[in-house]
Amino acid sequence: MEGTDRTGLRARASHAEASTRHTSSLVGPVRTCVGCRATDSRSALLRVVVGGHGALVPDLRRCLPGRGAWLHPTGDCFDLAVRRRAFGRALRVSAPLDTAAVAEWIATHEQTTHQPAPGNRP
16 A cells, blocks of 8 residues: 555555646636637736627737636637637626627727738738
8 A cells, every 4th residue: 555545546646746736837827718629828818898788899908807718719610619608607697698799899800910011022
C-alpha cells in the first residue's frame, strides 16, 4: 500500500503533480463560448449582454452591467448559439431575444479582419 492513498484504491500523486493537474495552458481568465462550447481566453471572446427591450448588445469593453454571455466573434459560433438558443439560457432570459445588433457587429468584424493587406492585392 506504499503508492496508494489511504483507501488503497488510487495511486497517490506527489504534491507537484497534484498542483499542476487541473491548470489550464491559457493565461488569464478563461470563458466558455456559448456557440461552440469551447473554452478560450477572455480576450479572444466577445461579451454579449441584454440591453433594453430584450435586444442583445455586444459589450466591447467588457464592462456593461448585467449577466454576460461569451462568444467567439465568428459567424459559425453565432449561428450555433442562435440555433441552440444558448443566449437565453446563458443570460437567464425567457423572453425572445433580438440578435440583430450582435449579428451586424460580427459581420462587420469578419469583413475587417479578413481583408488582405494593401500591399498584397493582385
